[in-house]
């Protein structure tokens with residue numbers, strides 16, 4: 146059965162679960178093309194370079210054979226682009242790409258970008274730069290996970306701005322980098338790619354400049370690598386350096402960037418031992434690492450040491466010193482590494498945005514195509530605060546999808562005086578409310594507990610049980626560690642609450658901020674003078690101003706949950722103001738094997754993504770929706 150846009154109406158009445166699966170299967174294995182349900186593209190990940198998917202856009206265009214122009218990601222890009230050109234629609238467009246981790250969202254985003262850049266013509270340099278940005282963001286924001294060798298550990302919304310069909314500028318909005326990965330990776334996972342690129346790709350003489358030693362010496366990057374990986378990382382380094390230059394980083398900035406990254410690695414090797422008089426100090430054998438890290442961060446070793454082994458707070462102008470335990474010193478070390486890395490990432494995105502801004506003044510008057518590539522739904526053996534935020538974002542997206550597919554369908558029926566009974570779907574609004582309601586939603590309770598110095602992860606769970614215990618989408622659990630279960634649209638997820646309060650608070654101790662603002666490394670000083678916006682974006686400001694507003698800034702700081710809620714709110718506003726196009730990415734199997742199509746796993750994804758319900762509604766309802774213009778023309 147062939148399903149192509151525009152012709153799908155004829156096929157839909159016959160389509161049921163079994164037929165859809167068999168159509169996906171055939172088209173995936175034999176025809177190697179994607180499938181539509183109505184206007185939603187279902188993209189089953191081929192997991193290998195197929196001639197078509199790997200083809201340059203120009204190959205597809207130059208071919209006269211219609212078989213080379215199947216329903217494809219390019220068709221979605223064309224629809225969005227054509228809709229921008231239509232004077233009557235004149236609305237911004239957004240393409241929402243969703244699916245599990247490893248389902249193919251990022252690869253689809255790249256295909257879309259390539260196609261749009263090609264179609265829009267316009268400024269050649271800008272087009273090149275937009276394409277070059279990807280390897281840079283992937284180096285810093287992607288990592289190998291058990292699900293995907295190149296998993297995006299941050300979400301992004303790319304806004305491409307157009308006037309009269311020409312691309313004039315672009316902006317990247319990033320969401321929630323998984324910075325905990327810098328200091329800790331679960332078994333079978335790795336740190337962000339950039340560390341391996343640096344360690345395995347950088348020539349020896351350059352390594353000396355950055356103060357880098359043998360890869361096996363660094364604790365933060367784990368152990369064990371194969372020859373093929375070393376080769377891949379070495380190539381990755383070349384690509385990264387090219388991208389840095391292409392995007393316009395100055396030599397000094399590139400140098401600082403690599404030295405600071407090396408500093409993060411040295412910092413991770415510092416080990417502590419208890420002192421007889423109380424408190425801790427740096428273990429003799431790792432004194433060298435302390436000195437190396439201090440040198441790479443452009444600060445004095447004693448000053449860095451003091452930030453690691455004690456906390457200094459200012460109370461009514463008086464500095465109070467509190468000695469750390471071994472655990473607290475290790476936590477301080479890891480939290481410095483994470484904050485340095487996440488600020489570096491924020492700075493890179495800021496630089497990229499400055500470069501791609503184009504005519505920023507006129508940006509508000511331009512129409513946009515937005516592409517959303519955000520982390521897929523996650524359910525691991527251990528689910529932490531990061532998974533909670535990722536899954537909340539997925540609930541929001543599912544809600545957005547429901548709104549467009551089902552709620553708007555209901556509205557059309559009402560307008561046409563048709564009974565609405567046909568529109569039955571699983572509405573996830575109640576799950577979103579469980580997260581976002583005030584004062585009894587998960588995020589509000591978390592914020593309330595975060596602001597109490599005496600609260601703990603256990604007291605947070607007790608509060609949750611009291612506030613949400615009767616919610617049908619919430620389940621209590623008993624166990625050694627405090628935790629809870631949320632019944633998401635895509636399945637039940639058990640969260641461990643350990644570390645929730647700390648991660649939500651995410652404060653940088655004042656002494657660390659002061660230390661880095663005064664760093665001799667210009668980049669580090671800039672990163673720590675910057676303020677963070679209400680949606681979590683890095684905004685560089687002057688060093689003096691930063692020093693003056695220090696104390697106020699730390700007391701006013703917003704929690705990570707609130708920042709994330711706000712940034713999602715802003716994103717949703719943009720998306721609701723645009724006409725959406727949906728690409729649902731599907732993983733054909735869990736083993737990442739090309740040519741293996743597991744019907745049960747595919748069906749499961751089709752179901753929880755709401756695609757079976759979409760199929761039903763498209764079949765039972767209006768399956769063919771020509772515009773009035775087309776109708777009159779026929």
Ligand SMILES: Nc1ncnc2c1ncn2[C@@H]1O[C@H](COP(=O)(O)OP(=O)(O)OP(=O)(O)O)[C@@H](O)[C@H]1O
Pocket residue numbers: 190191192193194195198199244245246247248249250251252253292293294295296297298519520521730
């Ligand atoms: N169109 C494609 N052609 C060939 N291989 C693909 C394609 N799309 C995805 N893949 C393969 O699947 C892998 C995972 O894809 P991708 O990184 O896009 O997933 P994702 O949905 O973005 O995952 P995550 O949420 O973890 O970032 C890719 O590294 C690639 O090997």
